[in-house]
Structures are given as structure tokens and as C-alpha cells.
Amino acid sequence: MSQGADAPPRGDPPNASESLVGAVRDIAAAAGALTLRWFGQRDLGVSWKRDGTEVTEADRAAERFVRERIAQQFPGDAIFGEEEGGAVRPDGRTWIVDPIDGTRGFVRGVPLYATLVALVDPYGPLVGVIDLPAMGLTLAAGRGTGCWLGDHRCLVSDHPVLRGAMVNTSSYETFEPEQFEALRAGGAMMRTWGDAYGYFLVATGQAEAMIDPVCETWDLAPMPVIMSEAGGIFTDVEGRPEYRNRNGIATNGLLHATVVAAMEAHRGSAHGE
Incomplete structure (x- = not known):
């Protein structure tokens, strides 16, 4: 639960x-x-x-x-x-x-x-x-x-779409192949300037998204207030506004729904959709 x-x-x-x-x-x-x-x-x-x-x-x-x-x-x-x-x-x-x-x-x-x-x-x-x-x-x-x-x-960037957006993560090992492919196919520039530094880059407008499919509460607790006060959004990977679910996504807000959808890509694949 x-x-x-x-x-x-x-x-x-x-x-x-x-x-x-x-x-x-x-x-x-x-x-x-x-x-x-x-x-x-x-x-x-x-x-x-x-x-x-x-x-x-x-x-x-x-x-x-x-x-x-x-x-x-x-x-x-x-x-x-x-x-x-x-x-x-x-x-x-x-x-x-x-x-x-x-x-x-x-x-x-x-x-x-x-x-x-x-x-x-x-x-x-x-x-x-x-x-x-x-x-x-x-x-x-x-x-x-x-x-x-x-x-x-600090304010987040105003880049509105996934194509050309800088998307960071702490490790690609935590991604399902379908998730990574959905982001890559959308034109995201994928980088591993991750951990808290990835969130720092989003909050200061130097990157558009940071994704942590697997992490801990103490890794994420500062991020909701940092992102909201910088004009962005923080949720878990399913789009819920919660920092205690051991995963997280931070974006400039404009492409948040797109990033969440990309992380949901593996679910459709698993069900043969």
C-alpha cells in the first residue's frame, strides 16, 4: 500500500x-x-x-x-x-x-x-x-x-515539449526498456546528471525533467516544495503528488503529463496493448 x-x-x-x-x-x-x-x-x-x-x-x-x-x-x-x-x-x-x-x-x-x-x-x-x-x-x-x-x-524552464528537453535520471538500470524507448523516441535528451543534482537542474531551469524510478523518502522529501516554488511539478511516477512512494518525477510542469505517460509505457507493453 x-x-x-x-x-x-x-x-x-x-x-x-x-x-x-x-x-x-x-x-x-x-x-x-x-x-x-x-x-x-x-x-x-x-x-x-x-x-x-x-x-x-x-x-x-x-x-x-x-x-x-x-x-x-x-x-x-x-x-x-x-x-x-x-x-x-x-x-x-x-x-x-x-x-x-x-x-x-x-x-x-x-x-x-x-x-x-x-x-x-x-x-x-x-x-x-x-x-x-x-x-x-x-x-x-x-x-x-x-x-x-x-x-x-529560481524558476523552471519554459520548454514546452519532450523533443529537445533535457531529461535526467540517476541510473538507467532502474528503467524498463519500454520507458526508456518512449522517452528517446519522443526526442528527449537523456542524461545521467542525477540524484539531487538532477532536481537542482530542473528547479534552476537548466533541465526540463528528472526521473527517479527507484529511490527512498529521504531522497525526495525536499523536492515537492522546491519544484512548486520554482513553478514546476513533482509527483511519483504514476502522477500522484506524493514523495513517500520511493519514486519520483520532477518537471517544469509543461511536459509533466508527457513524461508520466512515457513512464507508463511499460504497462501497455506488459498487457499486449
Whole structure:
């Protein structure tokens, strides 16, 4: 069953304050800066988790830093992190933390990894931050406050069709052949500038879509508010506005239905349609 079955409260969701967005941004940026102590080092002490993904001392230290900072500044909030667990509180606020999104690239010295922090309330993501430590860039958005890269307000592109659109993903291994072929046949420029960096490119208007057929809640929690505040759309691969279904699509909005339809292509093939 979908993890997104809980209905949000009725009424208009409250906007985030600029001070709250700033606090989340600062915590994420400080945690990201901490990871640079390990970035580029030959011996990172890499170990493997039960799900087959890599984890390093940097992952653990960055999440521990975020947890300690939240405990100091927001002691009443819950925390759900990739490395130390937790749960999303349905009736309050929860911080969702991915200390290093793109650990596999991080351990190989690829500078496109990110530190992700989201603050969600019963209505959904309230604040979302993508910090790119090795690039010195921090993208932050709050409900009703816009999406910002420093002093620059970010907006998605106005490219209206799949042909010529830049479409990113974290790995082609997670696609069904029919899905990839539908995107390619539609004229999309397929690239693997993925993980959080792919979403960053969509929010800043440098790409038109990012597709994650398989991922985790902490990979996606910042994306709905980032995309909506940048003028785009985030859903799961079936077009539902939910970040907890372990998959996601972000687009500039103009070609969202086309991308969702392409990801549905394998269903028609499976049924002989």
C-alpha cells in the first residue's frame, strides 16, 4: 500500500517563514560543509549497508551534526534520517535528512553529491534544501516564499515539449526498456546528471525533467516544495503528488503529463496493448 495514504488536514496549508527557511538552509549548508573534510580522501572507510548501498564516516558525521543542531534549535520536532532512522510524525513537524545523497559518487570524488534536508508538516513538505557542498551552492525553498539560490530566485524552464528537453535520471538500470524507448523516441535528451543534482537542474531551469524510478523518502522529501516554488511539478511516477512512494518525477510542469505517460509505457507493453 502507498505510504502516502494519509490525507492532509483540511484548509489552506500555512506558509513557511523566511526565518525558518533560513534556519533549515543554514543547518543543511553547515552539514554539507562538514562532508568536505572527507571528500577526495582515498581512505574513507567505506562500508556496506543491508540494502547494498555504501556508507562512510562522512554520512554518519553529517547526519549526527544535523540531529544535534535540530535538538538545540527545534527540540519539539521529530527527525527521520537515512543513517539513524526515525519516522515521519503525522500530526507535527519532522525533519527528513539525507546527509550525502549520491554516496557512490562521493566516494569516487564526483562533486555532484548533495546534502538534503526537508522539514515536513501534516500538509507535506514545508521547507526543502539541496546543498551541493563541493560546488558551493545551496538551493532552498519554503512554502509560499519562493525557491532561491542565494539572492537569485529560481524558476523552471519554459520548454514546452519532450523533443529537445533535457531529461535526467540517476541510473538507467532502474528503467524498463519500454520507458526508456518512449522517452528517446519522443526526442528527449537523456542524461545521467542525477540524484539531487538532477532536481537542482530542473528547479534552476537548466533541465526540463528528472526521473527517479527507484529511490527512498529521504531522497525526495525536499523536492515537492522546491519544484512548486520554482513553478514546476513533482509527483511519483504514476502522477500522484506524493514523495513517500520511493519514486519520483520532477518537471517544469509543461511536459509533466508527457513524461508520466512515457513512464507508463511499460504497462501497455506488459498487457499486449
